[in-house]
Structures are given as structure tokens and as C-alpha cells.
Amino acid sequence: MSVFISAYIKNSKKIAPLFLNACCPPALQKATTQSPNKRNTSVLSASQGKFVEFDKGITKMLWLQASIVIIFVIIHLFAGLLLDQPAIPRSKWLSFAGGVAVSYVFMHIFPELAAAQTTINESEPIFAWMEHHAYLVSLVGLIIFYGLERLVKSSRRDATRAFQTPSETQASRGVFWLHIGSFIIYNALIGYLLVHREEQEAWAMSFFAVAMGLHFVVNDFALRQHHKNTYHDVGRWLLTAAIVFGWVMGLMVKLPEPLIAVIFAFVAGGVVLNVLKEELPEENKSSFIAFGCGASSYAVLMLLF
Incomplete structure (x- = not known):
């Protein structure tokens, strides 16, 4: 690249x-x-x-976007190696990542969702009917990802009752493709929005890279838990390709601003759900101190910049 x-x-x-x-x-x-x-x-x-x-500023932004995409690619391909290291306390690491992601949701996702609603309100009549409905689109995204999560867990419970021990269970093949397909779309949309963000300053892009990078680490952990070797052999490669594909499409295709706002609202719902379900670990597997450090440090940095 x-x-x-x-x-x-x-x-x-x-x-x-x-x-x-x-x-x-x-x-x-x-x-x-x-x-x-x-x-x-x-x-x-x-x-x-x-x-x-070629404007020099645009050239620099292109390089910055490419660097962020490369970071996301590395995370998807090698996050499993990081999480498998016995020297790394997984609960504290995931709790810290959860704190950063929650802070990102409250300090960035929600304000941008309000901006997306404004864009929709000022759009052509085809989108204007969605007045006050950007939040509804976000809710739809949350519901879809929640439903998929419940489906995966149900599939794993069925496998456990059938013939496997809980630690070895994984979702069925059909559920895997449905689940991974949703995350392919999710990753592709995030890659696309990387190009068409409201804030394109270097500092804003850096904050986005940190928050979404940690978010992808925890998503990777959850998908490995659900799908085991199938995710490692197939899923992670598909999610990696989806990020790159979404970014390239963002460079090549400029959708109408109201449609981009709708896409952002949908992705925002997915991000909120994934933050709540994975990045707030169960009480006996979480570290409140690590979570608080992640949330507060990221919030302070965003306030300073």
C-alpha cells in the first residue's frame, strides 16, 4: 500500500x-x-x-489515512498473539481498552451523531423525512448487532449440550458466516468513514485510530472466543480485507452527505453495542482501576486537544 x-x-x-x-x-x-x-x-x-x-495537505492526509489502515490491518492479523501472551494480564488490558472505547462513545460518537442528525435535517426531501431519526438508525444498528450476538451465544449453548465442553464450543458454520458477514460490513463502513469524517485534522485522526484500534483488539478477542480456529483461519483475513476495501472505496466514491450521515449513525449503534457487550467485562473478570484509567486518560487528552 x-x-x-x-x-x-x-x-x-x-x-x-x-x-x-x-x-x-x-x-x-x-x-x-x-x-x-x-x-x-x-x-x-x-x-x-x-x-x-496535488495539494500537500491532501497528500499528508492520504499518508495518515494509509498509516491508520495499516495499523488496523496489523491489529486484526496479530491481536491474537498479543492476547495469548501469558505475561499480559488480560482482564486489565481489556478493561483499559473498554474505558477508552466508552470515553470515545460519550465524547465523540454522541456529538458526531448529533451533527449527523443536523446534516440529515438540512438534506434533500429524500432524507428530510428522517428528521430526528438519525438516532433511530443508530438504534437499528445496535439492535442488529445485539441480535447477532444472541444468536451466536445460542448456537454455542446448543453445541455445548450436544457433545462439547464449554471451553471448546464454537458457533455453527452458518452462524459464523452470518456473524462474520455483519462485521465485514461493519469494518468496511468504518474504513469508508475514515475518509469522510467531519474532523480530518491529524490529532482527531490519531484519537480515532487509538480508540478504534483498541476497539478492534477487543472485537478480535470476542470473535476468537465465539468461533475459535475458524475465525483465526478465515475470519480475521476477511475483516482485514474489509477495512482496506472500505478505505479504498472511500477514496474512489463520494456518497451524498446525508447518506454518509445515515451510514455513520448505523455504525455508531454498532460501536455502542460492541462497547457495552465486550468492553465492559463481567465483574469477576474486570478491573475497575484499569477501566477508569482508560476512560479518564482518553477523556483528558480529548479535552486538551
């Missing part, structure tokens, strides 16, 4: 026009009529016959 971006920026004058149109989305370029003799990173747009100037 990084090699592609580097080669694309350094050799942009040599890239064929058709390749440019395919790989350089409108969100990352602006058409100008400047002379090609200027020392700007400019290339010829085949569709408009104009020169495309």
Missing part, C-alpha cells in the same frame, strides 16, 4: 491518464489550468483535459 502511494506521488507525471482516473479519486485532486512547466506535482486529467495539482 505504502509503495503504491509513494510511487504514485513521485511519478505522477509519468502515469498514464487512464490509470490516473482509476486511482486518483476526485476527493484527492483539484483541477487547475496551470502551465505544466510549474514545479507542482501536476498530471494531465484525461477526462477534463486539465492539469491536476
Whole structure:
């Protein structure tokens, strides 16, 4: 990924026009009529016959987004190794991650959900009927993920009663595909929203990366608990690909702002549910001190910046 971006920026004058149109989305370029003799990173747009100037700020943002995607990829592929280390107190680690995620929900998700509602209210009539309904979309997302979680647990209970010990049980194959399919959509939407966030400053993106990275670690732990080797052999690769796919689609396709607001509302509901069900561990497996440290430290950092 990084090699592609580097080669694309350094050799942009040599890239064929058709390749440019395919790989350089409108969100990352602006058409100008400047002379090609200027020392700007400019290339010829085949569709408009104009020169495309890459803004340095946009280039930096592209690199930052790519770095965050790479971090998410590493988390999905190797989080299992981290959680399997006997030297790491799992309860404290998960409680700290839960505190960060809960703080992120209250200090970032809820305010952005209000902003999404404003965007919907000011939209075209096709979305305007959803006045005050961004929260309803968020509730739908929460209900869907809650229903899937109940389905997975029911499948594991059936397997336990059938022939397995509780520690060895995993959901059925069909339930696995339904469950992992929902998280594929979830991850792809998060990857897409990485490009179309309201706040694109470097500090805001960094906070997002920390919160969602820890969120993915705990999601990975839960999915491994439910699906065992099936998740390790298949699921984690699909979720990794979904993140990358969503990000690339975000670069290539710009949906209407009201629709992006609806997508965010749906994802927000899923995030809230996943925070509540996984990142607030059972009482005998949790650490209140670690949870409080995670929540308070993240909240203080957000207030400072």
C-alpha cells in the first residue's frame, strides 16, 4: 500500500491518464489550468483535459489515512498473539481498552451523531423525512448487532449440550458466516468513514485510530472466543480485507452527505453495542482501576486537544 502511494506521488507525471482516473479519486485532486512547466506535482486529467495539482495537505492526509489502515490491518492479523501472551494480564488490558472505547462513545460518537442528525435535517426531501431519526438508525444498528450476538451465544449453548465442553464450543458454520458477514460490513463502513469524517485534522485522526484500534483488539478477542480456529483461519483475513476495501472505496466514491450521515449513525449503534457487550467485562473478570484509567486518560487528552 505504502509503495503504491509513494510511487504514485513521485511519478505522477509519468502515469498514464487512464490509470490516473482509476486511482486518483476526485476527493484527492483539484483541477487547475496551470502551465505544466510549474514545479507542482501536476498530471494531465484525461477526462477534463486539465492539469491536476496535488495539494500537500491532501497528500499528508492520504499518508495518515494509509498509516491508520495499516495499523488496523496489523491489529486484526496479530491481536491474537498479543492476547495469548501469558505475561499480559488480560482482564486489565481489556478493561483499559473498554474505558477508552466508552470515553470515545460519550465524547465523540454522541456529538458526531448529533451533527449527523443536523446534516440529515438540512438534506434533500429524500432524507428530510428522517428528521430526528438519525438516532433511530443508530438504534437499528445496535439492535442488529445485539441480535447477532444472541444468536451466536445460542448456537454455542446448543453445541455445548450436544457433545462439547464449554471451553471448546464454537458457533455453527452458518452462524459464523452470518456473524462474520455483519462485521465485514461493519469494518468496511468504518474504513469508508475514515475518509469522510467531519474532523480530518491529524490529532482527531490519531484519537480515532487509538480508540478504534483498541476497539478492534477487543472485537478480535470476542470473535476468537465465539468461533475459535475458524475465525483465526478465515475470519480475521476477511475483516482485514474489509477495512482496506472500505478505505479504498472511500477514496474512489463520494456518497451524498446525508447518506454518509445515515451510514455513520448505523455504525455508531454498532460501536455502542460492541462497547457495552465486550468492553465492559463481567465483574469477576474486570478491573475497575484499569477501566477508569482508560476512560479518564482518553477523556483528558480529548479535552486538551
